[in-house]
Amino acid sequence: MNRTRRFPVAVVAVAVVGAAFFALPLFGLLQRARWSTLAHDLTTHAALAALRLSIECAIGATVLSIVLGTPLAWLLARGEFRGRRLLRALVLLPLVLPPVVAGVALLAAFSVHSPLGQLLHDVLGVQLTFSAAGVVMAQTFVAMPFYVITLEAALAGVDHRYEHAAATLGASPWRVFTRVTIPLVAGSVAAGGVLAFARALGEFGATLTFAGNISGRTQTLPLDVYLLLETDPRAAVALSLLLVAISLGALVALRDRWLVRA
Amino acid sequence: MRDIDVSFDAPPGVVTALLGPNGAGKSTVLRAIADAETRRVGLMFQDHLLFPHMTALDNVAFGARSRDVGRAWLERVGLSAFAGAKPRTLSGGQAQLVALARTLAADPEILLLDEPLAALDAGTRVAVRRDLHKFLSEFAGPTVLVTHDPVDAYVLADRVVVIEAGHITQQGTLDEITARPASRYVAEMVGTNLLRGVVEGLRLTIEGGLVTLTIAEEFDGAVLATIAPEAVTLHRDVTVGGSARNQWFTRVAHVDSLGPRARVQLDAPLPLVVEVTTAAVEELRLTRGVEVWASVKATEITTYPGL
Numbered sequence: 001m002n003r004t005r006r007f008p009v010a011v012v013a014v015a016v017v018g019a020a021f022f023a024l025p026l027f028g029l030l031q032r033a034r035w036s037t038l039a040h041d042l043t044t045h046a047a048l049a050a051l052r053l054s055i056e057c058a059i060g061a062t063v064l065s066i067v068l069g070t071p072l073a074w075l076l077a078r079g080e081f082r083g084r085r086l087l088r089a090l091v092l093l094p095l096v097l098p099p100v101v102a103g104v105a106l107l108a109a110f111s112v113h114s115p116l117g118q119l120l121h122d123v124l125g126v127q128l129t130f131s132a133a134g135v136v137m138a139q140t141f142v143a144m145p146f147y148v149i150t151l152e153a154a155l156a157g158v159d160h161r162y163e164h165a166a167a168t169l170g171a172s173p174w175r176v177f178t179r180v181t182i183p184l185v186a187g188s189v190a191a192g193g194v195l196a197f198a199r200a201l202g203e204f205g206a207t208l209t210f211a212g213n214i215s216g217r218t219q220t221l222p223l224d225v226y227l228l229l230e231t232d233p234r235a236a237v238a239l240s241l242l243l244v245a246i247s248l249g250a251l252v253a254l255r256d257r258w259l260v261r262a
Numbered sequence: 263m264r265d266i267d268v269s270f271d272a273p274p275g276v277v278t279a280l281l282g283p284n285g286a287g288k289s290t291v292l293r294a295i296a297d298a299e300t301r302r303v304g305l306m307f308q309d310h311l312l313f314p315h316m317t318a319l320d321n322v323a324f325g326a327r328s329r330d331v332g333r334a335w336l337e338r339v340g341l342s343a344f345a346g347a348k349p350r351t352l353s354g355g356q357a358q359l360v361a362l363a364r365t366l367a368a369d370p371e372i373l374l375l376d377e378p379l380a381a382l383d384a385g386t387r388v389a390v391r392r393d394l395h396k397f398l399s400e401f402a403g404p405t406v407l408v409t410h411d412p413v414d415a416y417v418l419a420d421r422v423v424v425i426e427a428g429h430i431t432q433q434g435t436l437d438e439i440t441a442r443p444a445s446r447y448v449a450e451m452v453g454t455n456l457l458r459g460v461v462e463g464l465r466l467t468i469e470g471g472l473v474t475l476t477i478a479e480e481f482d483g484a485v486l487a488t489i490a491p492e493a494v495t496l497h498r499d500v501t502v503g504g505s506a507r508n509q510w511f512t513r514v515a516h517v518d519s520l521g522p523r524a525r526v527q528l529d530a531p532l533p534l535v536v537e538v539t540t541a542a543v544e545e546l547r548l549t550r551g552v553e554v555w556a557s558v559k560a561t562e563i564t565t566y567p568g569l
Contacts, residue, residue, distance in 0.1 A: 165311045168296070168303055169325025169368045179324070183315040 029244065032237045041238035049216050050224040051242070054201055057132060057220060061139035061200035062147075062193050068140075069147040069196075070182070070189070076148070077155035088152075095145045102141050103209020110137070110210075134211035135218050139200035146199050150192030154185040191254055198250040202243065266290055266428040272372075272404040279407045279419030283447055287428040288408040292374050295406060304370025308377040310361035312349035318360045319345040325368030335367040336360070339393065355386035359393060366397065373398070373405040379414055391417050412451045424448055442566045443488065455534045457487040461565060472531045476507040478560040486568030491525065491537035493562035497555045498546055506557035514552045517543060524548075528556060 034041075041047065076088050094102055110117045110128045120126045128134045158181060166176045182189065204222040211218040213227070221243055228236035266287040272278045280288040296303050312321045318341060323332025336342050339359040349357055358378065365373070378394065379387045395418050398405055407418055415422050415436055422439055424432040424447070432444040443449040449456030459468040461481040467474045468487075477487070501509060513529040524543045526536045536556065538548070546554065 161307070161309070161311055162313060165305065165307075166313070166324065168305045169364065170302065171325065180313055183313075186315070 029237060029240055033241055034234050038238050041235045042242060047239060050219055050221045054220040057135040057139055058197050058200040060136040061143050062197040064140045065144040065147040065196040066193055069144045073148045073151035074155055077152045091148050092145050094142045099142055099205030100209050103138060103206040106138060106141060106210040129210060130212040130214060130218060135207050138206040138210040139203045142203055142206050143196040143200040147192035147196040150195060151188050154188030158184050194250050194254050198247055201246060268425060268430055270423045270433060272406050274404050275402055276421060277398050277405040277407055277419045278421045278423060279409055279415040280423050280425055281409055281415045282425035284410055286425045288425050289376050292376050292408050296374055301371035304365040304368060304373045306361055306365050306375045306378045308380045310357040312357055312361055314349055317346050317348060321360060322364045322367050332367050335363040339363045354382050355390045358390055372403045373401055375407045377408055394418060455489045459485060459487060461485050475563060476560045477563045477565055481565060484568055485565040487563050487565045489534060489558055489563055491535045494534055494536040494556055494558045496536060496538060496546060500555050507560040509555060509557040512554060512556055514548050514550055514554060516550050517548055
């Protein structure tokens with residue numbers, strides 16, 4: 001055996017324990033699943049409604065993350081202004097914030113008892129709390145930072161000379177941004193979008209706090225799983241497996257895109 | 263950053279080459295022009311910088327008034343067949359021609375080219391240089407070309423501005439510069455020996471005062487003198503009664519063999535480069551440290567006023 005390829009045994013042993021830590025819960029799920037009734041458990045009316053709501057809201061949150069997060073990422077990567085570090089900390093805070101705290105904060109800002117929420121309710125007739133729109137907001141709040149950090153890193157790596165070349169060819173800043181900059185990081189837009197989608201799909205704490213757990217209206221898959229754990233653990237395991245499958249799918253989709261740099 | 267103090271004219275329809283060693287400040291001058299210009303500037307770089315996500319045609323049409331203009335320019339550089347090709351599938355020469363088409367399709371009023379051929383391999387460079395020459399001679403506005411390759415200047419440029427260490431050391435047509443190099447860099451570039459000295463009548467005293475040469479044309483004052491490497495002859499012994507007016511004793515510093523010919527670097531008191539045949543190297547057994555007599559005819563020393 002090649003001497004340079006030998007690993008220290010202790011490091012390998014601890015790494016195996018670490019890997020087992022991730023693998024065992026998955027095995028647990030697979031073991032607890034009752035495969036004969038899996039199809040039935042996944043196609044009950046409540047499960048399908050939760051799945052549909054989850055996917056719709058997660059797509060909404062992903063779109064919102066891309067629309068709002070792309071300019072933010074650009075500003076963070078390229079802008080030179082005072083307070084840029086502060087802005088970055090603000091945008092990335094939800095990554096480390098307990099989601100339930102995010103939900104409380106969203107409530108404080110947008111519930112009908114807050115000035116802003118009241119204004120939205122009185123003027124536009126919009127109530128964000130306990131609605132699907134609230135679910136999307138809560139999910140966007142926790143998912144968008146994943147998109148922003150992914151895209152910011154990609155934008156920081158773009159060769160400025162392409163943009164300079166485009167500018168000397170007479171392109172306006174907007175045209176340079178839309179025709180050159182963004183296409184150069186298209187892979188990272190997709191990767192960040194997939195990450196944000198996966199995070200939004202699994203959102204629990206902020207959603208529960210801000211949008212509540214109303215069956216058919218704000219009850220997403222993770223909330224459904226939590227409730228079913230009390231009443232029908234077998235169905236909870238079935239839905240958990242579904243979420244694992246979707247997350248794995250997202251990871252596989254990322255594998256090709258994640259490292260793509262234009 | 264080093265101080266750069268450069269001033270030159272770049273008239274319309276004229277290709278002006280900024281020629282100089284790497285790091286002389288040529289590209290900095292070009293960037294300064296690009297930043298200061300209010301006219302539409304067409305830039306071309308060492309790297310083609312084609313947008314990797316666009317086809318060749320999309321690239322060329324990017325700055326053009328219309329797609330048809332882009333198509334026409336792609337046709338003119340002879341790459342219509344590659345309209346749908348992505349830049350990474352093009353060869354280096356093709357990519358640089360597409361970049362040229364893209365720059366010209368944007369209808370620039372002045373052209374700034376920064377080492378446009380430097381990244382190409384030798385064979386491709388010749389072909390692209392020929393195409394570039396054709397398009398530059400058709401271009402109506404001023405063109406400034408930065409290069410460290412004298413061949414680029416020779417083929418592409420009408421005027422040459424030599425920049426060394428942030429300053430212009432010489433400017434003029436390439437013929438003028440070749441005939442009267444004003445700096446060691448230019449002399450080496452054109453392959454001749456450059457000496458600095460003072461003439462009184464027919465006596466040229468080389469800087470340092472150790473050597474005096476006889477020249478053929480009378481003059482008084484500070485001069486630069488060139489001696490072609492082929493004009494110096496080497497002998498094992500002192501020559502008596504020869505026609506060469508100048509003869510001195512020296513040593514060989516080193517010998518570079520270039521196939522059938524060799525370049526012999528002489529030691530003090532006159533560190534000249536001498537070109538001889540390989541046969542002569544063997545016959546005279548020229549190697550490092552060998553003692554030789556060198557001679558040069560007065561008529562082979564060209565002098566012209568220098569600073």
